[in-house]
Amino acid sequence: MLMNSHFCGSSEHDVSRRAFLRTLGAGTGLAASGIGAVHSFATPALNDTLKAGGKSVILLWLAGGASQLETWDPKPGRPTGGPFAAIPTSVPGVHISELMPQMAKRMKDICVIRSLNTRNGDHGGASQLMMRGRLDEPSLRYPDMGAVLARELGRADSKVPDYVSFYNATEGRDFSRQSSSFLGARYSPMKLAESMAPPNMKRLESITELDHYARAELQQLINSQFVASHGTGPVKSHANAYARVHGLMSSEALFDLSQEPAKARELYGPTLFGEQALMARRMVEAGVPFVRVSRAWWDSHGQNFETHQEMVPELDRVMAALHDDLKQRGLLERTLVLAVGEFGRTPNINASLGRDHFANAWSAAMFGCGLKGGAVFGKTDKDGQTVVEAPVGAGELFATVLAAIGVNPKKEYHVGARPIPLVNPGIKPITQVLA
Amino acid sequence: MPTDPAKFKLAKEISRKDILLCLARVPETKRLFAGSSDGCVYHFDIAAEKPEGVAMEGHTGYVTGLAVAGQQIVTGAYDGQLIWWDAGSCQKVRGFKAHDRWIRNVVATRDGKIIASTADDMVCRVWDAATGKLKHELRGHATLTPNHFSSMLYACAFSADGTLLATGDKIGHVVVWDVATGKPLGTLEVPEVYTWDPRARIHSIGGIRSLAFSPDGTQVAVGGMGKVGNIDHLEGKALVEVFNWRKQERVAKFSADKGKGLITHLAFHPQGEWLLGAGGDGKGLLFFLDVISGKILREEGALTHFHKLALDESGTRFYTAGHNKLAVWEAAA
Numbered sequence: 001m002l003m004n005s006h007f008c009g010s011s012e013h014d015v016s017r018r019a020f021l022r023t024l025g026a027g028t029g030l031a032a033s034g035i036g037a038v039h040s041f042a043t044p045a046l047n048d049t050l051k052a053g054g055k056s057v058i059l060l061w062l063a064g065g066a067s068q069l070e071t072w073d074p075k076p077g078r079p080t081g082g083p084f085a086a087i088p089t090s091v092p093g094v095h096i097s098e099l100m101p102q103m104a105k106r107m108k109d110i111c112v113i114r115s116l117n118t119r120n121g122d123h124g125g126a127s128q129l130m131m132r133g134r135l136d137e138p139s140l141r142y143p144d145m146g147a148v149l150a151r152e153l154g155r156a157d158s159k160v161p162d163y164v165s166f167y168n169a170t171e172g173r174d175f176s177r178q179s180s181s182f183l184g185a186r187y188s189p190m191k192l193a194e195s196m197a198p199p200n201m202k203r204l205e206s207i208t209e210l211d212h213y214a215r216a217e218l219q220q221l222i223n224s225q226f227v228a229s230h231g232t233g234p235v236k237s238h239a240n241a242y243a244r245v246h247g248l249m250s251s252e253a254l255f256d257l258s259q260e261p262a263k264a265r266e267l268y269g270p271t272l273f274g275e276q277a278l279m280a281r282r283m284v285e286a287g288v289p290f291v292r293v294s295r296a297w298w299d300s301h302g303q304n305f306e307t308h309q310e311m312v313p314e315l316d317r318v319m320a321a322l323h324d325d326l327k328q329r330g331l332l333e334r335t336l337v338l339a340v341g342e343f344g345r346t347p348n349i350n351a352s353l354g355r356d357h358f359a360n361a362w363s364a365a366m367f368g369c370g371l372k373g374g375a376v377f378g379k380t381d382k383d384g385q386t387v388v389e390a391p392v393g394a395g396e397l398f399a400t401v402l403a404a405i406g407v408n409p410k411k412e413y414h415v416g417a418r419p420i421p422l423v424n425p426g427i428k429p430i431t432q433v434l435a
Numbered sequence: 436m437p438t439d440p441a442k443f444k445l446a447k448e449i450s451r452k453d454i455l456l457c458l459a460r461v462p463e464t465k466r467l468f469a470g471s472s473d474g475c476v477y478h479f480d481i482a483a484e485k486p487e488g489v490a491m492e493g494h495t496g497y498v499t500g501l502a503v504a505g506q507q508i509v510t511g512a513y514d515g516q517l518i519w520w521d522a523g524s525c526q527k528v529r530g531f532k533a534h535d536r537w538i539r540n541v542v543a544t545r546d547g548k549i550i551a552s553t554a555d556d557m558v559c560r561v562w563d564a565a566t567g568k569l570k571h572e573l574r575g576h577a578t579l580t581p582n583h584f585s586s587m588l589y590a591c592a593f594s595a596d597g598t599l600l601a602t603g604d605k606i607g608h609v610v611v612w613d614v615a616t617g618k619p620l621g622t623l624e625v626p627e628v629y630t631w632d633p634r635a636r637i638h639s640i641g642g643i644r645s646l647a648f649s650p651d652g653t654q655v656a657v658g659g660m661g662k663v664g665n666i667d668h669l670e671g672k673a674l675v676e677v678f679n680w681r682k683q684e685r686v687a688k689f690s691a692d693k694g695k696g697l698i699t700h701l702a703f704h705p706q707g708e709w710l711l712g713a714g715g716d717g718k719g720l721l722f723f724l725d726v727i728s729g730k731i732l733r734e735e736g737a738l739t740h741f742h743k744l745a746l747d748e749s750g751t752r753f754y755t756a757g758h759n760k761l762a763v764w765e766a767a768a
Contacts, residue, residue: 064667076495077474082497083497083499085514169634169635171635269583271583272637273637296637297635302640302669302670302716306587313584313585351716351718351739351759352668352716352717352740354668
């Protein structure tokens with residue numbers, strides 16, 4: 001009873017989120033009985049309710065720059081091609097690296113952009129460019145994709161975070177330049193770098209669960225009465241922040257992967273990247289609008305092929321797992337998954353059998369909400385040195401994600417009197433990959 | 436009279452557009468065969484004034500293993516195929532899919548009767564060189580690293596008498612096999628060659644990249660790279676460790692003073708006077724070692740990254756294959 005009142009809301013969508021959190025709240029007991037909380041949540045009726053609700057994006061951030069030649073745009077038999085073969089996919093005529101057999105089978109649902117020409121081969125600048133869709137102006141820092149989507153897809157009364165970012169590797173963490181900028185701290189990411197769950201999330205042992213919720217109710221009552229009589233913005237803001245923290249504490253089970261059955265964990269694999277991708281699925285299921293799962297560090301100046309032989313099969317497994325899991329749960333229609341880093345890697349192979357930074361002709365891959373499965377957009381030359389068909393930049397990719405998820409890229413924010421469009425003027429989504 | 440390593444000088448250099456990944460020499464001749472990144476095997480007559488490689492087409496991936504077995508050449512590639520070629524006509528004799536994953540090395544016994552191939556299916560297969568028939572499948576290496584990623588089986592080497600075979604993998608595990616029975620005789624652990632970075636970059640680099648038996652078969656030399664700070668680059672020190680493999684005792688360890696990168700090939704002098712390693716990072720490295728004293732005799736940065744070398748019977752000349760280069764090195768009289 002107490003928990004029902006705690007998660008009170010008004011809209012249908014909120015009802016489903018309430019139900020989810022309530023289920024999670026009961027997770028301890030369910031886990032003890034051997035039934036995962038999320039599984040009891042994943043009933044068809046509840047998922048249908050969620051499907052009608054908000055949309056989400058999972059960004060698989062391939063930090064350091066994965067090679068397009070060892071993933072989405074192989075050039076077998078060419079001097080730049082490297083040692084790996086290309087394999088056919090479920091889309092006739094489309095080949096990808098043999099390191100990605102799982103994604104090759106699922107290609108009918110995947111969309112590949114092979115013509116990114118972003119012209120920035122510096123880790124820091126390129127990370128900023130790809131995360132924000134454009135470079136900052138001297139007097140204006142733009143919000144990144146996560147902040148924009150948190151703003152556009154998040155719910156004001158959400159009890160779960162709007163923007164979560166996993167980045168455990170220390171290399172490149174500072175390059176990622178996440179920024180909510182003028183959107184405010186409300187849309188800053190919850191950064192998880194040291195653990196799979198936020199610190200200090202657990203209720204103090206000295207406070208009983210009953211007390212915990214009673215205190216929240218009391219705080220809510222006092223706040224509502226104060227707001228009713230005074231109506232001040234700061235009090236509302238404080239009340240919202242308190243409610244979000246309290247909601248987060250209630251969703252402790254959300255961050256508990258042990259509640260996933262062994263079969264699901266096996267699907268994603270035992271690596272950190274796999275576990276965080278599984279966590280991302282749990283989060284979008286709970287209504288988190290934007291989750292970034294970073295896989296660092298791909299910067300293979302030496303031994304590029306050994307690095308990619310190690311890391312690409314992991315990426316293949318994780319992307320395939322996300323695809324299948326989201327699809328099986330009926331969540332793929334409302335979830336977009338994007339795999340991209342700050343740039344690709346040089347077609348030329350250096351004497352250390354490495355590839356260096358390269359931003360002139362590289363690739364990204366997406367699937368899910370609003371996208372045309374099996375679409376391959378753009379083309380590079382036979383050696384992968386230049387884009388020969390349909391070059392696009394970071395802005396177009398950013399606009400495509402927005403359009404696919406149902407956010408109008410032409411929408412404007414205002415900083416003071418100045419209108420700030422979500423993407424720079426003239427930048428358009430890649431309509432050929434939109435469903 | 437021992438050959439002084441200090442006397443070796445570059446005698447000939449042949450520039451290439453491709454990457455030469457493996458190399459073998461027909462005994463008592465100056466005929467070389469090299470495997471290339473373009474999927475071809477090239478035949479070179481080094482005695483010619485301007486040696487030019489004659490292409491032998493058959494593979495569809497990087498050619499990474501090559502051995503001379505009597506009058507035949509056997510090559511292995513990333514396409515998983517082994518191909519037998521006639522060493523005289525350079526024509527293909529037979530070829531078949533020998534491994535499910537990428538072949539890393541092919542070696543032959545000195546008498547040319549037995550071939551061994553290693554691949555990333557983590558199996559070493561031993562073949563009858565004359566017929567191409569499989570003699571043994573040697574399985575002694577884990578398919579996954581301790582960090583749940585696919586391992587790699589880079590290296591293998593026969594003893595001089597052909598009775599022993601050593602295999603070495605990414606995480607530094609060596610198995611010595613009885614060639615006649617296909618049974619393991621002993622193992623060694625060389626963990627320093629494998630760097631797993633759990634914090635900064637969350638992947639790995641390294642591995643056992645080369646193996647060699649001493650002429651009497653009592654010692655096994657293991658080549659690779661020492662621990663690496665920044666695994667984006669081949670910046671670890673070149674490393675060679677030598678073991679009495681039966682006692683599982685390390686008898687010498689050589690960590691380069693300045694030379695960075697991988698030791699990708701090891702060869703003992705025919706009389707055991709010294710051990711020669713080759714490899715490097717973006718630059719080549721020649722690494723002459725005295726196993727008895729434990730001293731580095733010569734450490735020379737040279738040309739470009741070397742993938743393989745071939746030492747002749749006299750121990751006074753060797754050949755290197757590497758990134759865009761084939762080279763001949765001779766000891767001055």
